[in-house]
Amino acid sequence: MSKTTLMAFLVIVIVAFIVYTKESRNNLSKNLLDKDSVILAFGDSLTHGFGASSNTSYPAYLQQKSGLRVINAGINGETSEEGLLRLPTYLEQKPDLVILCHGGNDILQKLPLEDLKKNLTQMVRVIKKSGTEVILVAIPDFHVFGFGTLSLYDEVANEEGVLLEDDVLTHIELNRALKSDYVHPNAKGYEMMAEAFLKILKDYKYID
Numbered sequence: 001m002s003k004t005t006l007m008a009f010l011v012i013v014i015v016a017f018i019v020y021t022k023e024s025r026n027n028l029s030k031n032l033l034d035k036d037s038v039i040l041a042f043g044d045s046l047t048h049g050f051g052a053s054s055n056t057s058y059p060a061y062l063q064q065k066s067g068l069r070v071i072n073a074g075i076n077g078e079t080s081e082e083g084l085l086r087l088p089t090y091l092e093q094k095p096d097l098v099i100l101c102h103g104g105n106d107i108l109q110k111l112p113l114e115d116l117k118k119n120l121t122q123m124v125r126v127i128k129k130s131g132t133e134v135i136l137v138a139i140p141d142f143h144v145f146g147f148g149t150l151s152l153y154d155e156v157a158n159e160e161g162v163l164l165e166d167d168v169l170t171h172i173e174l175n176r177a178l179k180s181d182y183v184h185p186n187a188k189g190y191e192m193m194a195e196a197f198l199k200i201l202k203d204y205k206y207i208d
Contacts, residue, residue: 032096032206035067035068037096038095039066039068039069039097040093040132041070041098041099042098042099042123043101043137044075045074049072050076050184051181056187057074061190062198065195066201073090078102078105080103081119084119087126091130097135098127098134100135101139102119107139113152117156120136121159134160136157137165137166138164138167139153140173142182149167163204167196172185178192
C-alpha cells in the first residue's frame with residue numbers, strides 16, 4: 001500500500017469514527033450526565049476567568065446554566081507543559097467530563113507548537129485513560145491578524161477521537177465588546193463561552 005493510499009485510508013477511518021460517535025450519541029435514550037455529575041473545567045486564565053469576577057467566569061456561568069457542579073481548575077499564566085503536570089491531581093476527583101481549554105500562554109509566549117500539540121495530546125489521553133469524557137476547546141493564534149484558530153487543535157481532536165469546540169473563542173477575540181483586554185473575555189464573553197459549551201452538552205446528549 002502506497003503512502004498516499006495509506007493516508008487516504010486513515011482519513012476515512014477518522015471521519016467515519018467521528019460520524020459514528022456523533023450518531024451514537026444522538027441516538028442515546030439516556031443522557032450521559034445526570035444531576036450528580038461533575039464537570040472539570042481545566043485550563044489557564046481563559047478558564048480561571050481573568051478579566052471578570054469569580055462569579056462571571058465561564059465555569060460559573062456553565063454551572064448556573066446547566067445545573068451541574070463545575071470545578072474551575074483554571075490557572076492564570078499556565079503553559080500546557082505545566083498543565084499536563086497538574087492535571088492528574090484534579091482527575092483524582094473523578095469528574096464525569098473535562099472541558100480542556102489550554103494553550104493560550106504557549107501561543108502568547110511563542111513556544112514551539114509541536115510541544116503544544118504533544119502536551120494537549122497527552123492531556124487528552126490521560127483524561128480518557130481515567131474513564132472521563134473530553135471536550136477540547138480550540139485557542140486562536142493571537143499573533144495572526146483575524147485570530148485564526150490553530151489547526152493543531154483539530155488535528156488532536158481527530159487523532160484522539162474527542163469533541164472539539166473551535167468557534168467561540170475566535171468569535172470573542174474578533175469582537176472588542178466581548179473582551180476585557182487584548183486577549184481575555186469580559187463577563188459577556190465568558191457567558192458566551194458557557195453557552196457554546198452548554199450547546200455541545202445538549203447536542204451530544206450529555207444533558208437535556
